[in-house]
Amino acid sequence: MKKGIDALMPAKDLPPGFTAKPGSTLEFKTGDWRSARPKLDREKCIYCGFCYIYCPDGVYEDMGKDEKWYKPDFDYCKGCGVCAHECPKKCIEMVLEEV
Amino acid sequence: MAKPVGLEVSLAVAEAVRLCDADVVAAYPITPQTHIVEHLSDLVANGELDAEYIPVESEQSAMSSCLGSSAAGARTFTATSSQGLALMNEMLFIAPVLRTPIVMAIANRALSAPINIWNDHSDIMSVRDVGWLALFAENGQEALDLTILSFRIAEDRRVSLPVTINIDGFTLSHFIEPVLLPELEEVRKWLPPFDPLVKLDVANPISIGLLGTPESYTEARKITDDILLGSLPVVKEAFGEFREAFGREYKVVESYRADDAESILVTMGSISETAMTAVDELREDGESVGVARIRLWRPFPVEDFKKAVGHAKNLIVIDRHISMGVPDGPVALEVKSLFYHDPCDKKPVITNFVLGLGGRDVTRDDFKHIVKKAREHTRENCQTRFELVGVWEE
Numbered sequence A: 001m002k003k004g005i006d007a008l009m010p011a012k013d014l015p016p017g018f019t020a021k022p023g024s025t026l027e028f029k030t031g032d033w034r035s036a037r038p039k040l041d042r043e044k045c046i047y048c049g050f051c052y053i054y055c056p057d058g059v060y061e062d063m064g065k066d067e068k069w070y071k072p073d074f075d076y077c078k079g080c081g082v083c084a085h086e087c088p089k090k091c092i093e094m095v096l097e098e099v
Numbered sequence B: 001m002a003k004p005v006g007l008e009v010s011l012a013v014a015e016a017v018r019l020c021d022a023d024v025v026a027a028y029p030i031t032p033q034t035h036i037v038e039h040l041s042d043l044v045a046n047g048e049l050d051a052e053y054i055p056v057e058s059e060q061s062a063m064s065s066c067l068g069s070s071a072a073g074a075r076t077f078t079a080t081s082s083q084g085l086a087l088m089n090e091m092l093f094i095a096p097v098l099r100t101p102i103v104m105a106i107a108n109r110a111l112s113a114p115i116n117i118w119n120d121h122s123d124i125m126s127v128r129d130v131g132w133l134a135l136f137a138e139n140g141q142e143a144l145d146l147t148i149l150s151f152r153i154a155e156d157r158r159v160s161l162p163v164t165i166n167i168d169g170f171t172l173s174h175f176i177e178p179v180l181l182p183e184l185e186e187v188r189k190w191l192p193p194f195d196p197l198v199k200l201d202v203a204n205p206i207s208i209g210l211l212g213t214p215e216s217y218t219e220a221r222k223i224t225d226d227i228l229l230g231s232l233p234v235v236k237e238a239f240g241e242f243r244e245a246f247g248r249e250y251k252v253v254e255s256y257r258a259d260d261a262e263s264i265l266v267t268m269g270s271i272s273e274t275a276m277t278a279v280d281e282l283r284e285d286g287e288s289v290g291v292a293r294i295r296l297w298r299p300f301p302v303e304d305f306k307k308a309v310g311h312a313k314n315l316i317v318i319d320r321h322i323s324m325g326v327p328d329g330p331v332a333l334e335v336k337s338l339f340y341h342d343p344c345d346k347k348p349v350i351t352n353f354v355l356g357l358g359g360r361d362v363t364r365d366d367f368k369h370i371v372k373k374a375r376e377h378t379r380e381n382c383q384t385r386f387e388l389v390g391v392w393e394e
Helices: A050-054 A082-086 B009-019 B034-045 B059-071 B082-087 B089-098 B140-155 B184-190 B217-229 B232-246 B271-284 B302-309 B330-339 B364-375
Strands: A036-040 A060-062 A070-072 A092-096 B003-008 B024-027 B052-055 B076-080 B103-108 B133-136 B163-168 B176-181 B253-256 B263-267 B289-294 B296-298 B314-319 B349-354
Touching: A036 A070, A050 A060, A050 A070, A050 A082, A082 A092, B003 B009, B009 B034, B009 B103, B009 B140, B009 B163, B009 B176, B009 B184, B024 B034, B024 B059, B034 B052, B034 B076, B052 B059, B059 B076, B059 B082, B059 B089, B076 B082, B082 B089, B089 B217, B103 B140, B133 B140, B140 B163, B140 B176, B140 B184, B140 B232, B184 B232, B253 B271, B253 B302, B263 B271, B263 B302, B263 B364, B271 B289, B271 B364, B289 B302, B302 B330, B314 B330, B314 B364, B330 B349, B349 B364
Parallel strands: B024 B052, B024 B076, B076 B103, B103 B163, B133 B163, B263 B289, B263 B314, B314 B349
Antiparallel strands: A036 A092, A060 A070, B003 B176, B133 B296, B253 B289
């Protein structure tokens, strides 16, 4: 069941004043707004961190010096494509989401 | 016991806010509201009211500040008029859904263009459906009492909605009238401390003013409308308790010589006194006429109104605003819709007269003319558009 601001909820169950408790964004997955997802070619990736820095939603996680790549969190990635645009090695491809 | 004092009505409203111990006043001065906030500024500066007076740079900021202070748990008051209310517009929509019980006095004034500082109801009528409760005062005592009542009604946790008290600009706001000023202890005893339903509190943090997606917006609006409609019994209850405590009785719809009247004038605000005088004179001439005055405009007291006027053959609705592009004024539109589903033989003939725009005088003769003109209309020969009383067209 969906939680958060796009959850379907009977009017009488809405909190008075249409308020929210802190941290409720954790329950509010926005990844389904996405129409395309970034697909990384790890062969070409140089672990520069541009995707991590430029992502407007902060969805990239640093996988560390051993793995040497950044992993997007698809619960929140909205598929804007900024990472693919900024990638200096052009190793991120935006792939259309299949429903 | 309260003693009658001669007070300008604006000052009486400000004194009522002092008696209610408001915590925050955020306002921008605008004619004819100025004396209300000027006096409150004095009261705060002189230490007679322990409140924060926020001299904001615009009405948009005034209502924004009120939203914040009310959400933080402060008893909040503001006042405005005309263009000022228009500048608050976007904030006005927010307060009801956030359940912030702000109390606002409006010294009703016309809107530009042409520039006009005088009285009519254009300002409130342009924001009549945004979710605030709206009360209309007829005289100085009522303006004072309704201000006290507004805090009680707004802050009732079953309501927790903002309230406006409408006071006709100049014809009420700037008149000196004898008013009974209740004792401070009486009011403090009658009005419980503000216990907010929704509160910004560091110990129990919440987010307020959120995005409502298509999945939740409808429900958020619906519940606010339900609460506004459901506030009617709370208003009546508060009126009843006010009568017990202070001895003055208020009803949501006030009738004057209307019980046996064939024709009933439907009025709001201070011109009702002129209408009552006209009715007295018409009665002496054998005319069967009365007045029904709407004191509570939002939520509209449908049943009380129909009970007060249902027996009339002619309902003569007075509007102080032109709803441009529609053949009826706002009050007439609503009154007509109330009777739409009634059987034809039970429906009154409803006529609509617009007058008193931009401060033009409303006289007893105007009402006599209106009653005469209204009677010329029948169900077969109905009025197709409101009559604009006294317009110079030749």
